[in-house]
Every structure is written in C-alpha cells, then in structure tokens.
Amino acid sequence: MRTILAITRQQILEGIEGHPFAEAKWNPAWGNPPPGLLIPCNMFGISKRKYRCGMWAEVFDEIGGIGYLAYEDGELVGQMIFLPKKHARRIGIPTSRVNENLESTIVIGCLVVLREHWNKGIASSMIGELIRFCKDRGFHRIETYVDVRPPDEAGISTSYSPFRKFGFIVDETSQGWDSRPDTGICYCNV
C-alpha cells in the first residue's frame, strides 16, 4: 500500500529514523558509488547537526510545508523537497531564467525514488500532492530541473517522464544544473 505524507516540522528538527537517504550508505544502484559516503540530507535532523541552518524550518513556517515522503508498505522509498522560487533563487537552486512571479512559484529541488521502486508511479503521486498543495496555498506555477535524456541514460538524475504526464513543458532557454549540461528546467502552471 502506498502512502504519501507531508514532511513535518518535527522531522525537519529531529530527523527521520531509518531514512534511506539521510542515514543509509550510498546505494551502488544509484550510480558512481563513493565508498562509505553518507547522504546527510540537511532538511532533516537539523538540531543534531554540526553545521546548523534554520532555513527549512523557516520555509516550513512560511508556507506550511517543504515536501513529501513516499512509503510503500511502510517502507520509505522516496522523497520530494520544494521551496518558493524566491528562496530557491536566494540559495542558487536551479530555476528558470524567468524573473516574474518569484513569490507565487514553487521549485522542486529534490525528487528521488529508490531505483527498485521506479516505474510504479511514486514520483507521480508526489507531484500530484504538490499540485494540490499549490492550489490550496495560492502558488500558480511549479518549476523543476530535469535530465532531458531518456530515463535509462539519465541514471539517478530526475527524469522528465513523470512531469510530462502532468503537462510540464521544458523551458528551452534555461539550463538546469550549472555542472550538468544535460539538465533543463520544466514548468507547469497550476
């Protein structure tokens, strides 16, 4: 059974026990495994970290959410993290070059699903939740970086495929990641 849960303020501050990205060692299936690398997602467990930044708690307090966690039969298998475009620009997260509506645009900065759970519609479930969130909270546009190559070539990068189903369009004028020419920005008006 699938469950999509909104990330809570408590999780931002205290963390999530057994989080596969925040706690587990790098999964070789994600590609290019650096030996022993931990994936310490800073959006969780801020109070326990050596370097602390209150950004995620502040974003949560401002808009009422920062993302979703996807569970399959009780196992955490995916996550989405988002923030308003005005904040994404402030910290340099990939966004489109469009400078209008920074306040009413949401940017997805992270969308990951464990490889063994790909092609089950989990990413789509989280995108659907985000669209509902945006409609409820007065956000009119969603942007995200995507790897514009076919999913098999894109590897662990976020694929365009789940976004296309929701009507997202690739912005041909914007590169996604500074260091990854194969990435672009796609967007959707909601």
Next chain:
Amino acid sequence: MSMRPGEVKVDFLINPFCLSDRDFSRLSGLCERYALMLNAYNLWDIEDGDIDGLPAHVSTLVRELRSGERAGSVYSTVFINGERFPINAWHDSFRMIERRIMDLLGMERQ
C-alpha cells in the same frame, strides 16, 4: 613560491539545501589540518543589501545565481585565494581542493 598558511584565503559559500553539514565538516577539517582560516558565508543568511560587502569572487557568484543568469545547483562552493571549486563531485572536489592547498603551501603530495 610557497605561501604561508595565513596567506591562503579559504572562502566557503554555503548552499544550505541538503549537503552543507557534510561539506562544512569536511572543509573545516581540511582547514584545521593545514592551519588555514575558513570564512563561511551561508547563502540563506546573505541579504541582497550585504552582497557588496562580500569578497568580489563571492559577490559575483551570488549576484549571478540570484539574477537567474547562472544555472544553479544544490552544491556549495569553495574559493581558494579567489579560485572557484564547486563541490559537485564527491570525493574528487575535496581532493582537488586539498591538492590546491598543498600546492600553495609548497607541500609535497603523497
């Protein structure tokens, strides 16, 4: 010609999205090992009105990111005497940073 540790300027422009704890720990360890001063700037804490007061190499990058002129990332950036090292490939980025520090200090690489 070799530099003394006090002449090697390490500026750390922190992107707090997801990996700043990991990168801060690694970089502060390096600076401690080579007795270097680390200046850290968190993008979240930098107000637009304060950008002009940053070192020029840092302020240029911050302006480019905030204007949308430069494509973004979730990664932080290290500057060594103004030379930019994006931390976009673990562990290679930090190997490059350490090599640069050692070169500036005139230390032999292992």
